Amino acid sequence: MQSVDRAIQILKLFSEDRKEMKLTEIANELDLNKSTVYGILSTLKYHGLIDQDEKTQKYRLGLYLMRLGNLVANSIDVINIAHPIIEEVSHRLNETVHLSKLDRLEIVYLDKVESNQSIRISTAIGTRKLAYCTGMGKVLLAFSDLNEVEKSLPDKLQAFTPNTVIDKKVLLEELRNIKKIGYAIDREESEIGLMCIAAPIFDYNGEVKYALSVSGPTPRITEERLEKIINIAKDTARKISYKLGY
Numbered sequence: 001m002q003s004v005d006r007a008i009q010i011l012k013l014f015s016e017d018r019k020e021m022k023l024t025e026i027a028n029e030l031d032l033n034k035s036t037v038y039g040i041l042s043t044l045k046y047h048g049l050i051d052q053d054e055k056t057q058k059y060r061l062g063l064y065l066m067r068l069g070n071l072v073a074n075s076i077d078v079i080n081i082a083h084p085i086i087e088e089v090s091h092r093l094n095e096t097v098h099l100s101k102l103d104r105l106e107i108v109y110l111d112k113v114e115s116n117q118s119i120r121i122s123t124a125i126g127t128r129k130l131a132y133c134t135g136m137g138k139v140l141l142a143f144s145d146l147n148e149v150e151k152s153l154p155d156k157l158q159a160f161t162p163n164t165v166i167d168k169k170v171l172l173e174e175l176r177n178i179k180k181i182g183y184a185i186d187r188e189e190s191e192i193g194l195m196c197i198a199a200p201i202f203d204y205n206g207e208v209k210y211a212l213s214v215s216g217p218t219p220r221i222t223e224e225r226l227e228k229i230i231n232i233a234k235d236t237a238r239k240i241s242y243k244l245g246y
Contacts, residue, residue: 078110081244083111095229105152130190135211153168161192182200184199193217195217
């Protein structure tokens with residue numbers, strides 16, 4: 001078991017900042033003699049978990065790890081992972097919590113936990129909305145390639161309420177700010193009487209593929225509650241991101 005433990009320690013030495021290492025570096029890092037490390041590296045190399053550059057003799061992670069990583073990624077079910085977390089938040093705040101993904105310029109609702117309030121949000125899983133006028137949509141657009149977003153959006157955006165941002169330049173500036181602060185607010189931009197606070201969910205690649213939102217009637221999302229909801233939304237998104245491997 002000691003050799004297995006050492007092999008795992010070697011694999012965990014590699015990172016974004018340290019993609020290649022020499023035998024001596026690895027041995028020094030783990031405080032092991034070079035012959036022991038060489039034997040472990042040879043075994044890892046045989047199984048495709050480690051590669052070696054023929055010119056520099058430096059070691060790097062092997063391509064077989066990519067295959068294993070893809071298997072893990074493909075087995076991740078974001079809805080099953082996120083649902084108990086957003087359910088807890090919905091009960092805690094007694095507001096509706098949504099989970100969505102981006103499909104071009106629309107969001108698709110993937111999951112929803114409704115509040116117990118008599119006045120609640122009317123949405124259905126699988127339905128779509130234009131992204132630029134929703135909290136989750138703005139978050140997902142903000143963490144996309146803004147050059148592509150700018151090309152895809154029409155110059156004049158459709159207004160759904162008096163609060164809908166219809167100027168593309170103004171919207172793009174808002175998206176840049178959303179990326180900086182890490183959340184978005186929909187203040188009756190898609191529907192009168194409805195407010196949403198949304199936060200990004202990162203996957204194992206560090207990409208934002210999903211977003212969550214806390215939604216409720218505007219009178220219930222008071223300024224006193226707003227800061228609390230923002231913090232909870234961001235913290236919840238971080239928890240789900242962690243579960244997804246971020």
